[in-house]
Amino acid sequence: MANNKMLIKFFIASESIFFVMLILAYINFHGSNVEGPNAVNSLNPLRTGIFSLFLLASSLSVWLAGRSLVTKNHFMMKIWILVTIILGAVFIYGQASEWLGLIAQNITISRNVFGSTFFTLTGFHGFHVCVGLLMLSILLGLAMFGDFKGPKSDGVECVSIYWHFVDGVWIVVYSVIYLWAFL
Amino acid sequence: MEKLGGLFNPSSPEMEAMADLTFYIIAISIGILAIIVVAVTYIIIRYRKNPNDNSEPYQNFGDLRLEIVWTLIPIAIVAVLFQLTCSTMRAVDPPIQDHETDIVIIGHQWWWEIYYPKSGVITANEVHMPVGKNLLLRIESIDVIHDFWVPELARKIDAVPGHPNHMWISASKPGVYLGACSEFCGTQHANMRIRVIAETEDEFNEWQKQEFVIPKTPRAGIAGEGAELFKTKACMNCHTILGTPAAARIGPNLTHLNKRQTIGAGVLTNSTENLTKWLTNPQKYKHGALMPNMKLTQSEVNQLVAYLEALN
Amino acid sequence: MSTRIPIVPENVKPLPALKENEGMLTWVASIDHKQIGIMYIIVSMIYFLIGGLEALLIRTQLAQPENAFLSPEVFNQMFTMHGTTMIFFVVMPLLIGMGVYLVPLMIGARDMAFPRLNALSFWLVVFGGILLYYSFFTQSGASEVGWFAYAPLSEKPFSLNKGPTYWALGLLATGIGSIASGLNNIVTILTLRTAGMTMRRLPLFVWMILVTSFLIIFVFPIIASAFSMMLLDRLLGATFFTPAHGGSAILWQHFFWGFGHPEVYILVLPAFGIISEVIPVFSRKPIYGYEFIAGSTVAIGLLSLGVWAHHMFAVGLGNVANVYFALASMLIAIPTGIKILNWIATMWGGKIWFATPMLFATAFIIEFVIGGLTGVAIASVPIDWVVTDSYFIVAHFHYVLFGGSIFAIFAGVYYWFPKFSGRMLSETIGKWHFWLTVVGFNMTFFIQHFLGVMGMPRRVYTYHDFPYWGSMNMISTIGAFVLAISVIIFMWNVRYSLKHGKKAPDNPWNAWTLEWATTSPPAVHNFDLVPPVRGRRPLWDLAHPDNPDEPNAKIV
């Protein structure tokens, strides 16, 4: 049925608005000269950039999983889903350690507007990555039990659309938070 | 007949412009409404179904020309309304340029602090101003959003914390104009009233001069005891009285309280009796106000009242 | 009757619906769109009584100057909960519920595209309402910061009670439910139409639900993110909306109204849809200017996204912004006017049967135009500078919300009740209900225009005894009680007619859309056979083979 894919696409349209608002909140306060921590003096764009590459790569691997589905290569599909999960997990690990590092320096959500907007935006994105990881794991589990013989599966395709979306959001978030600060 | 207030009694050139605009727009609206009502009434009378007639009427699906007509006419009306809007805006809200602020109005939860930057006078809840002059107000807030509204004199504008606003105000004839906070600001939003006292230039200057006088602190009698109490009963943690160490801004400045007409931003008229009531238990008259019930004894209250009234 | 073709092939797969009758269990476990629709309607009616009761308490307190019936805290909770309830738990779920019930029937489908998601939406709304009302039982009661919860008043230092937290959580849950139902509606309408039901033949009610659903999925995320930030502020000490810590009070307003203004069109577009169904049927004519009504709906939907700051003319955004938002707001008068005039043109030349649904629809036109015209008046910035946050605004939005949405909903309930229940509502009681509503409604709210321009701010629990204020408020209060009587009469009508009402035939009003082609009430699977759709009025075409709407249409 085409319904499921249509649903996920409109859902993503709706979700994009959600992120646009969080990003607008970040931009709104970007100009205000806050005391204390801000993007320039507290973030490490290089380190986060490297972890971002893992997330970007995972978009590729999930696409390859989809290709394997079409060619009915069940084994490679499982492998690529697994690779995607690992890459996504590495990204989440990077984000978690970044957060812990900031919190150790007493840069928290309640410190100032930079803290509030930064943690909220990256937090909601991280939450979406985690949801994606959960869904990928379910896919992997189901695939282990023999589901998704191909060449088509709404389940795999929808999760993959969602995963690309999460990835795309990160590109914007990374540019706004990390790159913009150093322009 | 008693006078209707608000837009029915515009008392400044700006408000007259706004009343005119309202009049035009309401007239146009009534015209549009009348056309619709007449059409519907005509339909009700003319096209009511005859219970014995079961035939179907002519099936008419629409007409492009008519649609165009009734798209264009509202566009024209909107153009007129928009033009009226813009010209009135220009009249009511001219640019500030380098005009200096005449009065600063600071909203506090449930009372107004009023400050005259040119003279340094500070008072509360009652704005004195000379008639016939266009004054520039700066509206600020110390806590939540309030809104300064004196319906007969001027537009309203929000007092937004962290975002000072400006507006013009003027009064064409002397008198007392009542207003109120018009943005919901918490428990006692209803009792956050404003009084504008428009007076002649001379009267205004006289008032301002008196506000300047630093009253002598009474040393003896019950007023003297009241002065002591004011320091010991924590009043000075919240209030200012010139010429004493009391200099806090949490509550209204009490230096010239006895020249004000009301207490508690309009909940009580200012009299010895009411001041006594207020000090006995402000919460009874303005439930939720940020001045706690100080649990004073009757004699303490009397002493404080005597003190506050002796300030001159 | 001529040919009937079987239901859309792709949908013949048996749906995971419950069997016809499993007793009480269907009330919790059902995923049948009709059952869920009815449940939406029942729940909203209960909330209507609660919200109305709150309104009566408000009006009782305001009946005379310096009244001491309610304490300020209770009064403030009352109007906050009244506004929130009426908007999010009465009008929205009523309209969504009617949509959920009718859309599949009107497009000739078996159910929504995602029946389980549909049930989830409903239960999220119920859950949100429970969260909201639970706040009354917390330590210092429900939220008392108004239905738009302006920061920083709604923030920690100024609202220490838990009210606003529950308020935001409840609305967040409801909002997610609404997004889900919006998505569901869109996919249903786009994919499950029966053969021949092209977009240009879609009943207008379905069109309006479609546009509304798009608005829902695009604007609820705005408020969901704003609520998230507000909750982070309140629970974790973030500083988005606290100016004292570098946040911005105005940002909240942009977010809230960025959602809030489209929201009011979410509340009225389906109501327009109801009117567009009722008026033609009772005038015995097709809708006049179908394309223009559908097209103007899309125009309203788009315009409504760009006018939010007309709620912020007094904030001090600068006159460039003010002028832009004034113009954009006024422009909405044009597509709305197109609709009004097309409805009147539909009635023109008809043979109108003034049954109760039609009475409400006719009154709707007048009441809504009054509200719309005051809307245009306050879109004129200087007028708004005078009357914003006064009773003039209260009058404006009750005219559009009650005189608009609620009147249309009553029209719809009288119109579809036979389909929902298999019984007719009593016409005699219906007429009483109608006239008392018209009298009570105008008595309550018309006078408030004058109170507003005379200087009465809204959201005040008490007022001084200024000339005429007392008597004008008293009139308004009496009107509210007349309305209360009319609501009780309506409830009585429903109760009475469910038991003793006339049995309803399949098509009691001789209407033309597909929901009338099946039994009243419809079977679980909706249709045995769907008549061919060869025009906008399939049942007209069946009844008038000699004079079909689209003579050249092919049988599919």
Ligand code: HEA
């Ligand atoms: C169903 C809900 C609904 C609808 C449909 C509308 C419709 C409109 N509203 Fe209203 N509005 C509210 C619900 C609604 N509103 C609510 C709830 C609030 C208050 C929120 C709060 O503060 O609590 C509010 C507040 C509100 C304000 C802010 C007031 C303030 O707080 O200061 C403004 C200002 O511009 C406004 C304008 C309009 C306009 C221009 C329309 C237009 O869409 C109206 C268009 C319709 C017509 C004009 C009538 C028909 C047209 C014709 C017959 C054609 C000819 C007419 C002309 C050419 C003029 N509304």
Ligand code: HEA
């Ligand atoms: C669709 C929306 C809607 C509807 C239908 C109504 C309906 C009514 N409203 Fe509402 N109102 C709002 C939306 C709505 N309102 C909003 C958004 C606000 C702004 C809130 C804010 O400022 O934050 C508001 C604010 C508001 C105020 C201003 C409060 C203030 O600013 O201080 C007033 C005052 O008169 C008022 C009155 C009424 C009345 C009398 C009705 C009547 O029409 C109600 C009729 C219904 C009944 C009378 C029910 C009868 C029920 C019984 C008799 C039985 C009860 C029994 C049991 C529960 C078992 N409303």
Ligand code: CUA
């Ligand atoms: Cu201050 Cu309302």
Ligand SMILES: [Cu+2]
């Ligand atoms: Cu609006």
